[in-house]
Amino acid sequence: MKVKDLAILIGIIGIVLMMVIPVPLVMMDFLLIVNISAALMILLIAMNTQKALDFSIFPALLLITTLFRLALNVSSTRNILSKAEGGDVVETFGRFVAGNQIAVGFVVFLILVVVQFIVITKGSERVAEVAARFTLDAMPGKQMSIDADLNSGLINEQQARDRREKIEREADFYGAMDGASKFVKGDAIASIVILIINLLGGFVIGMSVHGMPFSEALETYSILTIGDGLVSQIPALLISTAAGLIVTRAASEGNLAYDLSNQMLQQPKLLYIVAGTVALLGLATPIGPVATLPFAGVLVFAGYRMSANLAKKQQEEELIIEEQQIEEVRSPESVISLLQVDPIEFEFGYGLIPLADTQQGGDLLDRIIMIRRQCALELGLVVPVIRIRDNIQLKPNEYVIKIKGNTVARGELLLNHYLAMSPGYDDESIIGIETQEPAFGLPALWIDEVTKERAEVSGYTVVDPPSVVATHLTEIIKRHAHELIGRQETKALVENVKESYPALVDELIPNILTVGDIQKVLVKLLREKISIRDLVTIFETLADHGNYTKDPDVLTEYVRQSLSRQITNQFSAAGESLKVITVGPSLEKKIAEGVQQTDQGSYLALDPVSTQQIYHRLNEQVTRQLQSGQQPIVLASPTIRMYLRQLVERTMQDIPVLSYSELEPSVEVQSVGVVNL
Structure with missing residues (x-):
């Protein structure tokens, strides 16, 4: 056993022996000074402790000091009653406080007992009790938070173990403080009892045993009783204060001096108010x-x-x-931040700043929020955050839209004008600045406020500049939606589905398909503006057919057939027939013969002459449909649909190509043209 361990063991045994064995007065004086010094040291440590666990020995130390103080009380009481002496320390405290007025000394002592027992001890006990209860109630949530951080990789196993150990130590500490605070309460009660014993017992023993007259016994034992009470209650008050500091400083950032200076001295203006109030108090x-x-x-x-x-x-x-x-x-590392590319950027010249400035009435930010909601509902895609910034390199009224750092669209606005689009016939009285509607490329006019009402009466479609930007941005996002969904975005969609359909996701990933395989299918659907909002149906289809083929083109066709009701509703109005351009037998045969099979999949290989003929025949039918005011839709057999789409999207990206399997049997299909070779 080490020397310090042996010394502490002997000290504890000595405290117990003090209650039985008489202690000389010289030793009593020394032990009383040690008691006061130890209490002062504990208070200073509590004031300079940042966290409660930094002084985790405090509950046990509270028990030891209370026991030591009671042992001193027993020893001093023995000396007072048997010898009518308490030592220099006790007598000095008694005479210094009481002086020639014993009643004043008793009042001071009783005030100290009341302050300790009712104010400090009672408050510390309540705070320790509440802290212990709240700490125990918060343990499950803290444990779950640690497990979540460990599962997400934010911390390692050792850090998780250390955090759990810290939580357990906090619970043990506050539980121990809840119990240890009862020691201080009992010590205050014992002090009152010892006061009464010393006083009454001293009178009786002084007059009966020592032969003192009443006045001498009253003075002698009153002074010794007051001194003994003060010598014990002052350290008790210091330790009670330390206990209160420990349990009440739960959200501190440093020691007590740091918190006081950092939190109470940060409002110098309040000192002026206090100074004015004090000065007014003195003058008035x-x-x-x-x-x-x-x-x-x-x-x-x-x-x-x-x-x-x-x-x-x-x-x-x-x-x-x-x-x-x-x-x-x-630093060289600063270059890394420049490599970050925003998915979507909207840049504008300084003349369009009022669009985004809310103080000038701009509502562009609110409109972008609605655009993201609209894309989520229509396409099932979570649009990334759109970065908005001004660019002095642009023209004052110009704006550009970028996808992954590349400009994909641009336009110009006149903020004090309205964009008017003709209903199909021009009104010569409508005069404005000729321009082109940026989203769809239609001819339009910028008109002023005066011409706006007349244009609306004439049937023109009139929109304000913020609506023009919002429409343009929405169409660009829809057109490039397939570029905005990567593996990370797909993973987020998968996790969202997993919350409601865990069995489906666990079967599909990674046993059948990887996240990358699913991402390729979703990209192909979005490229043709097919909503991926019904992810459950998409995942069910992939789980059914993923065991037979990994080709994303083939899997996409299966998914499209499963989404037949959605596709039918997307391209045909309720109660109306679906007008389509059908593919003739000769063209289907030509495409089927041009399909080449490889290990990486299949693709369409046609000679340039045949390809040019197909473009020419298809363009004739599409132009005829557009001239009649109808949306061109090409309908082909399921076996060649994806190859025809690959051929068409090179020049006619916005023309939908459907197959018979993607349409509901209830819809009426009307052929308005045939494409043949």
Whole structure:
């Protein structure tokens, strides 16, 4: 056993023996000084402790000091009653506090007991009880948070183990403090009992055993009783205060001095208000300015110094931030941040700043939120955050839309005008600046406020500049939706489905298909503007056919057939026939013969002459449909649909190509043209 361990063991045994074996007065004086010093040391440690667990020995130390104090009380009581002496320390405290007025000494002692028992001890006991209860109630949530961080890879096993151990130690500490606070409460009660015993017993023993007259016995034992009570209650008060500090500083950032200076001295203006109140109190009341004005002046000076220090500190912090930013720019790692590419960017010239400035009435940010909601409902796609910034390199009224750093569209706006699109016939009275509608490329006019009402009466479609931007941005997102969904976005969609359909996702991934395989299918659907919102049906189809083929083109065809009701509703209005351009037998045969099979999949290989003929015949039918005001739709057999789509999308990307298997039997199909070779 080490020397310090042996010393502590002997000390504890000595405390117990003090209650039985008489202690000499010289030793009593030394032990009482040790008691006061130990209590003061515990209080200072509690004040400079940042976290409660940094002083985790406090509950056990509270028990030891209480036991030591009670042992001293027993020993001093023995000396007072048997010898009518308590030692120099006890007598000095008694005479210094009581003086020539014993009643004053008793009142001071009783005040100390009341302060400790009712105020500090009672409050510390309640705080410790509530802290222990809340700590135990919060343990399951903290454990779940640690498990979540461990599963997500934010922490390793050792860190998780350390955090769990810390939570357990906190619960044990506050539970121990809840019990240890009862020691202090009992100590205060014991002090009152010992006071009564010393006083009454001293009177009886002093007059009967020592032969003292009543006045001498009253004075002697009153002074010794007061001194003994003060010598024991002052350390008890210090330790009770330390217990209160430990259990009440749950959200501290440093020691007590740091928290006081950092939290209470951060509002210098409040000192001016206090100084004015104190000065007014001295001038308007009988207190007088002599007692209040000097203190008010000190408060004003302190507020001035605090304001100067805060301003200096703020300047230093700003200087440090600037230096850090300069160092970051100079460091080689700063280049890595430049590699980040935003999925969608909207840049505009300085003349269009009012569109995005809410203080000037701009609602572009609100419109973008609605665009993201609309795309989620129509396409089933979570559109990434759209980066909005001004660009002085653009024309004042120009804007550009970028997808992954590349410009895909641009346009110009006149903020004080409206965009008017003709209903098919022109009204010569409608005069404006000729332009082109940016989303669909239709001819339009920029008209002023005066012409707006006349244009609406003439049947023109009139929209304001924010609506023009919102429509253009929506169409660009729909057109490039397949570029915005990668493996990470697909993973997020999979996790969302897994919350409601865990069995489906567990069967599909990774046993049948990988996230990359699913992403390729979703990309092909979005490329043809087919909504992927019904992910459950898509995943069910992939799970059914994924065991037979991994070809994303073939899997996409199976998925499209499963989404036949959705596709039918998308391209045909309720109660109306679906007008389509059908593919003739000769063209189907030509495409079927041109399909080449490889290990990586199948593709269409046609000679340039045949390809040119197909483009020419198809363009004739599409032009005829457009001239009649109808949406061109090409209908082919399921076996060649995807190959025809591959051929068509090179020049006619917006023309949908459907197969017979993708249409519901209830829909009426009307052929308005045939494409043959």
